[in-house]
Amino acid sequence: MQVEIWSDVVCPWCYIGKRRFEKALADFEHADEVTVRWRSFELDPNAAFLPGRSMAEQLAAKYGRTVEQAGEMLRSMDRMAAAEGLDYDLASTTGGNTFDAHRLLHLAEDHGLGPDMKEALLHTYFVERVAVSDPDVLRRVAAKVGLPAAEVEEVLAGDRYADAVRADEREAHELGCTGVPFAVVDRKFAVPGAQEPDTFLAVLRRAWDQAHPVLETVEGGGPSCDGDSCSI
Amino acid sequence: MQVEIWSDVVCPWCYIGKRRFEKALADFEHADEVTVRWRSFELDPNAAFLPGRSMAEQLAAKYGRTVEQAGEMLRSMDRMAAAEGLDYDLASTTGGNTFDAHRLLHLAEDHGLGPDMKEALLHTYFVERVAVSDPDVLRRVAAKVGLPAAEVEEVLAGDRYADAVRADEREAHELGCTGVPFAVVDRKFAVPGAQEPDTFLAVLRRAWDQAHPVLETVEGGGPSCDGDSCSI
Numbered sequence: 237m238q239v240e241i242w243s244d245v246v247c248p249w250c251y252i253g254k255r256r257f258e259k260a261l262a263d264f265e266h267a268d269e270v271t272v273r274w275r276s277f278e279l280d281p282n283a284a285f286l287p288g289r290s291m292a293e294q295l296a297a298k299y300g301r302t303v304e305q306a307g308e309m310l311r312s313m314d315r316m317a318a319a320e321g322l323d324y325d326l327a328s329t330t331g332g333n334t335f336d337a338h339r340l341l342h343l344a345e346d347h348g349l350g351p352d353m354k355e356a357l358l359h360t361y362f363v364e365r366v367a368v369s370d371p372d373v374l375r376r377v378a379a380k381v382g383l384p385a386a387e388v389e390e391v392l393a394g395d396r397y398a399d400a401v402r403a404d405e406r407e408a409h410e411l412g413c414t415g416v417p418f419a420v421v422d423r424k425f426a427v428p429g430a431q432e433p434d435t436f437l438a439v440l441r442r443a444w445d446q447a448h449p450v451l452e453t454v455e456g457g458g459p460s461c462d463g464d465s466c467s468i
Numbered sequence: 469m470q471v472e473i474w475s476d477v478v479c480p481w482c483y484i485g486k487r488r489f490e491k492a493l494a495d496f497e498h499a500d501e502v503t504v505r506w507r508s509f510e511l512d513p514n515a516a517f518l519p520g521r522s523m524a525e526q527l528a529a530k531y532g533r534t535v536e537q538a539g540e541m542l543r544s545m546d547r548m549a550a551a552e553g554l555d556y557d558l559a560s561t562t563g564g565n566t567f568d569a570h571r572l573l574h575l576a577e578d579h580g581l582g583p584d585m586k587e588a589l590l591h592t593y594f595v596e597r598v599a600v601s602d603p604d605v606l607r608r609v610a611a612k613v614g615l616p617a618a619e620v621e622e623v624l625a626g627d628r629y630a631d632a633v634r635a636d637e638r639e640a641h642e643l644g645c646t647g648v649p650f651a652v653v654d655r656k657f658a659v660p661g662a663q664e665p666d667t668f669l670a671v672l673r674r675a676w677d678q679a680h681p682v683l684e685t686v687e688g689g690g691p692s693c694d695g696d697s698c699s700i
Contacts, residue, residue, distance in 0.1 A: 247693040279693055313698065411683055415694035424681045429690025429699075439686055449656045451643055454671055458661025461479040461511055462647035466545065467661075 237270045237443055242277040242408045242418040245337050245357040245368055248313050248326060253417035253430030254358065255320040260436030266444050273345070274354045276338040276404035277416045283333040285369045292327035303327075323363050332369025338404075339397035340378055343387055352381045422447060469502045469675055474509040474640045474650040477569050477589040477600055480545050480558060485649035485662030486590065487552040492668035498676050505577070506586045508570040508636035509648045515565040517601045524559035555595050564601025570636075571629035572610055575619055584613045654679060 241257070243250035261267050289297075295306035310326035317324035337357055344353030356377045361368045368374065371392050378388045390396060411420060419427040419436070421443040427436060459467040473489070475482035493499050521529075527538035542558035549556035569589055576585035588609045593600045600606065603624050610620045622628060643652060651659040651668070653675040659668060691699040 244693070248698050249691050249693050253690065253692075279695055412685070415692035417690075417692060420683065424684060426683050426685040427690075428685060429692040431686070431690035435686060435690070451652065451658050452656060453644070453658040453660060454663070454667060458481075458485065458649075458659075458663035458667070460481050460485075460647035460649060460661040461476070463511055466480050 237266070237422055237440070237447060238273060239270055239440075240273045240275050240420045240423075242275040242404065242413050242420075243354075243416045244277050244279045245334050245341075245354070246331055246361055247277075247279055247416050248317065248324065248362070249430040250417045251322055251358045251362050252317055252320050253419075254355075255322065256430055256433050257417075257419065257436050259433035260440060263433070263437055264440045266440075269444075270440070272351055274341060274350050275408065276341065276401040277408050277413070277418070278334050278338065278401075278405065279416070280331075280333075281335065283331060283369070285333045285336075289330065290327060291329050291331060294331065317362070325365060326362075329362065329365045330367050332367045334368060335398075335401065336371065336374055336392060337368045338401045339391050340374055340383070340388065342397040342400045343391050344378075344381060344383055347383060349381055349383065353378070353383070356381050469498070469654055469672070469679060470505060471502055471672075472505045472507050472652045472655075474507040474636065474645050474652075475586075475648045476509050476511045477566050477573075477586070478563055478593055479509075479511055479648050480549065480556065480594070481662040482649045483554055483590045483594050484549055484552050485651075486587075487554065488662055488665050489649075489651065489668050491665035492672060495665070495669055496672045498672075501676075502672070504583055506573060506582050507640065508573065508633040509640050509645070509650070510566050510570065510633075510637065511648070512563075512565075513567065515563060515601070517565045517568075521562065522559060523561045523563060526563065549594070557597060558594075561594065561597045562599050564599045566600060567630075567633065568603065568606055568624060569600045570633045571623050572606055572615070572620065574629040574632045575623050576610075576613060576615055579615060581613050581615065585610070585615070588613050 243253070261270060264270065292303050292307040292310060295301070295309065296303045299306070307327035313326055314324040341350060341353050341357070344350050357368055360366050360373065360377050366373050368377070374392065375388060379385060408418065411426065413428070415428070417430055421427070421439055424446060425439045425443055427439055473486070475485070493502060496502065524535050524539040524542060527533070527541065528535045531538070539559035545558055546556040573582060573585050573589070576582050589600050592598050592605065592609050598605050600609070606624065607620060611617060640650065643658065645660070647660070649662055653659070653671055656678060657671045657675055659671055
């Protein structure tokens with residue numbers, strides 16, 4: 237079974253949704269048959285690469301609020317994250333462009349390290365609160381996960397995996413994904429948003445049942461021969 | 469899509485069923501996506517390798533009838549075959565063991581010639597009315613289909629593919645197949661017996677629809693982030 241999850245590494249609901257999905261997977265009887273593939277989705281492809289402003293400052297500017305008011309809005313999301321064991325402080329988190337992070341996620345995927353890289357990037361951004369648009373931060377995360385330094389440099393210096401990121405985003409669009417997280421199970425079921433573990437679990441079980449059909453015998457049965465004779 | 473058909477090369481309904489299936493396939497919109505795999509099933513694994521008696525004589529002995537009476541029973545099946553363009557004369561056909569024919573079918577499968585060999589063996593037995601239990605007949609059919617003579621000799625001299633034939637038969641049993649022909653489409657639908665082309669066609673279309681699902685979105689939709697904002 238294949239679960240593909242479109243998400244961005246700076247998307248607060250994506251990390252929360254990841255924890256909920258992981259809870260569902262832990263309760264799933266056939267978890268060892270599930271492959272999880274992280275697919276790219278940039279919330280803001282035009283974001284600056286090195287933003288200086290915190291999320292509270294950006295939100296205040298966008299909605300004409302004070303930084304304190306914006307911070308209060310963000311704290312309600314911090315509490316949702318805390319319920320999943322994630323130590324968010326969104327008000328002091330700084331955003332940024334995630335294109336390079338996604339290209340490195342594809343490199344990690346090719347090395348069988350996609351899930352490790354995804355977790356490391358989310359942790360770096362939301363818990364360590366370090367900008368994952370910074371190439372030095374990306375180098376450090378990639379090294380920690382175990383990606384070959386030379387390949388990381390090659391990706392950061394050129395446009396390797398740019399097409400792969402764009403292809404993921406095109407496919408998201410084709411599948412009707414307009415926001416993230418967005419999980420697709422066996423290309424049969426779409427789970428939009430950070431749903432509760434029980435919802436994910438029910439979908440995993442339905443997909444498993446469909447992938448393991450009971451042979452349906454067509455009614456009627458035509459004439460045949462068995463060991464003794466042929467029907468005439 | 470994969471269609472597996474369990475059948476025996478001396479099974480009158482199997483050749484008729486093959487023609488009906490071929491008619492269905494000719495009308496199927498996605499015929500070029502279908503792979504047909506012939507699987508082994510021996511009607512009588514204990515049959516003698518070189519029977520001297522015709523089917524009419526065997527049938528007469530079995531049911532305590534005269535050879536003429538038995539021949540009349542077989543002629544009704546000849547007429548069913550004629551309706552499919554097959555020139556049967558079952559009364560004068562001699563049976564025999566098909567184990568070696570099945571082993572050679574597996575060799576043919578490995579050379580991508582499974583369907584050619586299956587058709588050639590059925591034609592040899594039912595239309596040419598030659599015993600396919602005779603090694604010399606098998607050599608001639610295999611050569612005509614294009615199997616390498618050295619490999620054919622190796623199969624006939626030893627027990628190569630014996631396990632493959634037995635495995636097919638075990639699998640037939642597991643799938644609930646007690647008589648042949650028995651077609652299985654994508655391991656989802658079983659079509660027992662030589663059914664009409666329309667029945668096969670309907671099953672092919674259902675299987676195709678199941679293999680090309682429309683993505684089903686789980687109701688409700690959890691919180692997510694899009695380009696502008698995150699739901700709180």
